[in-house]
Amino acid sequence: MVCVGFVALLCIVGGTIWLVDRTARFSEALQSARQQSGDLTRILSLAQDAETGQRGYLLAGADSYLTPYREATSSLPKAIDDLERNIGSDAAQHRRFDELASVLTKKLAELENTVNLARTGRRDEAVDVLKTDKGRELMERLRAIISDMSADADVRVTGLLDDQRGAIAFMKQLAIVGALVVAAVGAVVFWMVVAYTRQLDRTQFEIQKLNSSLEQRVEERTADLARANEEIQRFAYIVTHDLRAPLVNIMGFTSELDASLETIRGYVDAPEQAAIVPAEVRNAALEDLPEAIGFIRSSTRKMDGLINAILRLSREGRRELKPERIALDALLRSIADSIQHQVVEAGGEIAIDGRAAPIVTDRLAVEQVFGNLLDNAVKFRRLDTPLDIRIRLQERGPRVTVTIEDNGRGIASQDFERVFDLFRRAGPQDRPGEGMGLAYVRSTVRNIGGEIQLKSELGRGTTFVVALPRVMRTASGVSQ
């Protein structure tokens, strides 16, 4: 739409330039045509002056009559040149001009001849020449040619004026049409702008509405999440306690069994009974029963360990977080110092670089997270290489990331997710542990609004990236 308006404007501008150019050419042509008329009149007048001077001289014989003759003959060549220049490229006029020039030359030659005859005292011969009427005829031809040429020049002037009027009328129409188009385009554009602005207003209003409802929805979801989270924690807590109750019985009565078995064993094993007690009874009392009791014991102990682990996890989730300003570099340094002796024993070192502004979070949680990660780095080091742990602090927008890179035994890519699962471990099971550490770390990091990621290459080392918000967020909202 705007393009159409632009094209219309271009047309008007182009037309105007064309008209100006045309007017300039028209003025030039008009001027030359007018000058042509002037030149013709002047030539005729000069020719008549020269003839008048000749006649006067021949009649009176006084030299004073030769003055107009001389002035006229001397001015004529310039007048002829002017005329030729002003005719320009008009072929018909040129033809007439050539004729005019030749007639004029002949006339001037006749005049000069008679004047010369009279001056040399042969006045009668000169009058005879005059009497031939040749001079008069030449003069009449001259008049006729000049009249023709003047008429032609007039026609040209009229034609030029007509053309110019036509061009001006055309230009006027063009300007009117163009102005109408521009006005129409202006109106349409105005209407479009108004419509667009209205639409923009409406959209903005809708966006605001959506925004506020989105905030509300986020709040609702956050509340849902907090509830769900609480429910899970509560569930874990109840389950672990309810699992513990039967376990107390199993352990207790196993011990009672063991105590009773001790009595039986004392009886069966007594030397005086050796002959009476059958071999299978001896076997049962001395080997099978103790073995069974041993398995029950070890399994119960293991189960107790698992339940305690879940309980710890749920307790950490239920613990009330206390946000405070923490300088991560100092905290990391102190954790590194606390395991310094193990690191030195392994012939390694811990390097901390980068810095970040203090963050607001729960101290215990952060200590436990990095403590666990660094313990793991030491625990799962490669024995053939000096231990090398690099800790890097970086600020990234609203978060601070802590990268802990070790050169340990690494984790296979299919185990990346598994190692974060409760009770799951990866790689050779040659180190003590319950498979709790990373599950606990991830749960704790999430609890304080952070995220943990893992990159690793088997046999090369592992990199943990912990991203923590500058200000702690929990499922129930932003702290403080």
Place this chain on the structure above:
Amino acid sequence: MKREAKPVIIVMIEDDEGHARLIEKNIRRAGVNNEIVPFTTGAEALTYLLGRDGSGEASAGRHLLVLLDLNLPDMTGIDILKKLKDNEHTRRSPVVVLTTTDDSREIQRCYDLGANVYITKPVDYDGFSNAIRQLGLFFAVMQVPETD
């Protein structure tokens, strides 16, 4: 001192019969021979302790020691504890909370409500029997006031 001391009755409120048996065995092992009255639900125990009318007069003149589990099928031990400590006749009777719950807030709450001892049942049996036996020794030297 002016009256002849009546024997102390140990009221055991414990829904898990296994636990009840283990507790009893270990109390006996510690040489405590007092009568043990076991209950597996809170309602029955309250009826015994406060009487059918709930006035507590049923316990007047008794020397009571209450062993209380917090996780009961019909009510929480906290409710029982509150009722005992609110009642004129039973509030001086010592209450030993013996339970699997080891939540610090729960423990605090029990002491706030007037529990005298809070013991977490250890799964490890040696620890368990040890705790009960020490409790038994504790019973032996403890002066339990007569309820009035």
